[in-house]
Amino acid sequence: MTRIIAIANQKGGVGKTTTAVNLSASLAVLEKRTLLIDLDPQGNATSAFGIDKGSTRIHAYQALVDGTPLDAAIQRTEIPALDIVPTNTDLAGAEIELVNAVAREQRLKQAISSMTESYDYIIIDCPPSLGLLTLNALTAAQGVLVPLQCEFYALEGMSHLVGTIDLIKHHLNPSLTIDGIVLTMFDPRNNLSHQVVTEVSNYFQHLVYETRIPRNVRLSESPSFGKPAILYDVAAKGTKAYLALAAELVSRRTTSTQQILREVAS
Secondary structure (H helix, E strand, O other): OOEEEEEOOOOOOOOHHHHHHHHHHHHHHOOOOEEEEEOOOOOHHHHOOOOOHHHOOOOHHHHHHHOOOHHHOOEEOOOOOEEEEOOOHHHHHHHHHOOOOOOHHHHHHHHHOOOOOOOOEEEEEOOOOOOHHHHHHHHHOOEEEEEEEOOOOOOOOHHHHHHHHHHHHHHOOOOOEEEEEEEEEEOOOOHHHHHHHHHHHHHHHHHEEEEEEEOOHHHHHHHHHOOOHHHHOOOOHHHHHHHHHHHHHHHHHHHHHHHHHHHHHO
16 A cells, blocks of 8 residues: 655755655665655755756646646656656746645645555655645645754744644545654764754654664765765765665554554454
8 A cells, every 4th residue: 555755844954855865765775666756846856866857848747737647747767666756946836826726735636646556655755835735745645754953943843834734634634644753964973963852752752763864975965966875875874874764664654554454353
């Protein structure tokens, strides 16, 4: 059964796209059929795979606004089990063009519905805002993964995001859950990083993933070469961290599925 996960945080600079790109690549390396949807008009996830945004004829915009089948926008990547729906700056216009559209919040959900038999995971890279594009992602998703940087004011804005998720659960997507919080930009030499880990773990408890994503130069460099970290430097600390995160995500999902099956059986 496909798991659809939105990578969301309305704050910029928290490692959202880095997480979407490298988590998707790591899941594919773990032999999970994965589709990454770039829903951020900046198109950074698209660039991270070396795709020329200017030459892409069909992308996320057409699927949302024109109703073009999503599979027409899919491109293969260098990683056999990983596909991507690219985007470009045209997607910024979707926020305005969909304002008066019927079921405007359901466009991405409708587009994805025909793809769920083809993938184990569908990862959606959301823009750093809580606008209509993110609303579409959260309406289509089953879970939200929140990257949270290990810096001062790490929890700033989280209450707003949690409130938005609660509203969407109530009005549009009752099955939506917070799949977890991923601590990014962790520096073990920095006392502040450890303080943030303690604070976030105390507040969100089991929602916080054990895997922490370190500050890592190779993670920062890899997009400029049009490659996810695992193809740029497989031995880098950041690469290994995202592989560990993917394994933890799969493990959590397996444990959750087994628990549900036990409850049904009883």
